[in-house]
Amino acid sequence: MNYSKRPMDTVFESGAVASTQVAMPAETQPMENGLEERVSVRSTEETILAMRHWTPTLLSFRTSRAVGFRFTPGHYARLGLGDTEKNAVWRPLSIASAAHEEHLELFVVLGPGGSFSERLAKVRVGDVVRVEKASYGFLTIDHFAPGKDLWLLASGTGLGPFLSILRDPTTWRAFETVVVVHSVRYNAELAYRDEIAAVSLDKRLAASQRRLRYLPVVTRERGSDALSARIPQLIEEGRLEHGAGLELDPHHARIMVCGNPEMARELRHQLTARGFRTNRRGAPGHLAFENYWPPSPS
Numbered sequence: 001m002n003y004s005k006r007p008m009d010t011v012f013e014s015g016a017v018a019s020t021q022v023a024m025p026a027e028t029q030p031m032e033n034g035l036e037e038r039v040s041v042r043s044t045e046e047t048i049l050a051m052r053h054w055t056p057t058l059l060s061f062r063t064s065r066a067v068g069f070r071f072t073p074g075h076y077a078r079l080g081l082g083d084t085e086k087n088a089v090w091r092p093l094s095i096a097s098a099a100h101e102e103h104l105e106l107f108v109v110l111g112p113g114g115s116f117s118e119r120l121a122k123v124r125v126g127d128v129v130r131v132e133k134a135s136y137g138f139l140t141i142d143h144f145a146p147g148k149d150l151w152l153l154a155s156g157t158g159l160g161p162f163l164s165i166l167r168d169p170t171t172w173r174a175f176e177t178v179v180v181v182h183s184v185r186y187n188a189e190l191a192y193r194d195e196i197a198a199v200s201l202d203k204r205l206a207a208s209q210r211r212l213r214y215l216p217v218v219t220r221e222r223g224s225d226a227l228s229a230r231i232p233q234l235i236e237e238g239r240l241e242h243g244a245g246l247e248l249d250p251h252h253a254r255i256m257v258c259g260n261p262e263m264a265r266e267l268r269h270q271l272t273a274r275g276f277r278t279n280r281r282g283a284p285g286h287l288a289f290e291n292y293w294p295p296s297p298s
């Protein structure tokens with residue numbers, strides 16, 4: 001596989017660009033779990049520009065981006081797949097691309113039995129997807145009290161928002177060091193390794209290998225340089241701090257967690273017990289979580 005020499009650029013099959021504004025009234029649509037979901041108020045039709053498969057079920061894709069679509073690194077977008085806005089199936093997907101890039105890049109896993117996943121599996125370069133005009137989320141560095149070290153704890157596709165944060169020069173002005181921990185089941189799921197390594201050398205970003213510590217975690221097979229236990233256990237045993245060469249201390253560490261909801265719950269308890277706290281009534285905290293993973297397969 002050929003890798004582009006541009007930092008944080010991935011290998012994609014590419015295609016043409018288009019972006020069309022579509023305005024629709026608010027409405028609700030039944031979901032598979034019996035609940036009703038609000039369907040897009042306003043969305044744009046975007047074109048799939050490129051796709052990259054990391055494994056048969058793990059992929060990244062790029063879409064065109066409407067001129068008016070704004071987001072802060074760490075936000076997620078809502079994507080719809082379907083012939084019309086009304087019959088589209090919608091799913092929140094974290095944005096992996098940088099805020100200044102012309103395209104949107106999404107990192108996604110295809111879940112068994114999910115209607116969004118079934119449709120996404122058939123999507124090809126040149127096809128149209130719908131993107132809500134608003135972006136969402138609280139996983140942004142401006143929610144934190146000033147700190148020295150930023151810890152980004154991800155499982156699976158929870159890495160997505162952290163890629164956008166890593167690709168943002170603001171992050172590197174706000175923090176001295178950034179630690180990226182990516183927990184996956186199998187080695188092949190350690191997506192974006194080369195792109196993360198490139199950030200450490202990019203003059204607009206980390207500009208030094210000492211400022212970016214990348215700790216891969218592989219839990220279901222042996223990895224050559226990866227840690228081998230779940231993140232809460234690695235914290236408990238001091239192995240994460242040892243691997244990063246930094247202390248997990250609320251005085252200077254700020255932590256974001258994104259991924260498996262059970263992992264997020266465990267980390268919330270564990271880190272709260274160590275003195276970390278989330279934002280409260282506008283008072284900036286040390287800890288932030290993203291909870292966009294839906295309860296049923298999608």
Ligand code: NAP
Pocket residue numbers: 109110111112155156157183184185217218219220230231232259260262263264266292293294297298
């Ligand atoms: P996953 O089960 O989330 O595992 C990813 C990593 O998280 C593994 O290292 C796993 O360790 C670890 N992990 C799992 N539970 C944990 C916990 N309670 N505490 C700490 N670490 C934990 O696997 P995935 O491949 O990312 O996703 C699996 C399925 O989830 C997908 O096939 C998809 O259906 C669904 N999913 C849906 C969405 C969505 O937005 N709808 C997003 C992501 C995933 P172990 O190997 O020890 O379990």
